[in-house]
Amino acid sequence: MDKILEQSLLYDFYGELLNEHQRRVYESYLFEDLSLGELAEELGISRQGVHDMVRRCDKSLREYEDKLHLVERFSRAKEELRGITELTGGDHLSAEEAGKRLKEIRRLASALAEDF
Numbered sequence: 001m002d003k004i005l006e007q008s009l010l011y012d013f014y015g016e017l018l019n020e021h022q023r024r025v026y027e028s029y030l031f032e033d034l035s036l037g038e039l040a041e042e043l044g045i046s047r048q049g050v051h052d053m054v055r056r057c058d059k060s061l062r063e064y065e066d067k068l069h070l071v072e073r074f075s076r077a078k079e080e081l082r083g084i085t086e087l088t089g090g091d092h093l094s095a096e097e098a099g100k101r102l103k104e105i106r107r108l109a110s111a112l113a114e115d116f
Contacts, residue, residue, distance in 0.1 A: 004030070006071075007030055007058065007061070008030065008031075009071045009074075009075075010058075010061035010062065010064075010065055010071060011026065011027075011030065011061060013064075013065070013070045013071055013074070014060075014061050014064040014065065014068075014070075015027075015061070017060070017064060018057055018060065018061075022053065022056075022057050022060075025039060025043065025050065025053050025054065025057070026053075026054060026057045028042075029050070029054050036050045036051050036054070073115045073116075076111075076115065077112055077115055077116075080108045080109075080111055080112050081108075081112070083104075083108050084105050084108050084109065087101045087104055087105050087108075088101075088105070
């Protein structure tokens, strides 16, 4: 997974668990694309201080994911829903093909239900 996408997903799910200062710095770095130097100047701290804070935030967000697996479950659910959507497409299926698709839809729906 692309690093920025991964960081964004982790932040979307766990960002509220960071303190306000961490959230502000991490959002500025990730979403406003400010450099470490620009953030350091804006916050009145060293570039190294900003770098360390961003790394700590990354580490904290990954630790939350390692324990809770919310992003993993979300991604899996999205794939299963995409599979269901694909299976419901197509016109004029034979009864046999429709039965196979229905069986697969039930399997995917059951997998979704287990996650939630």
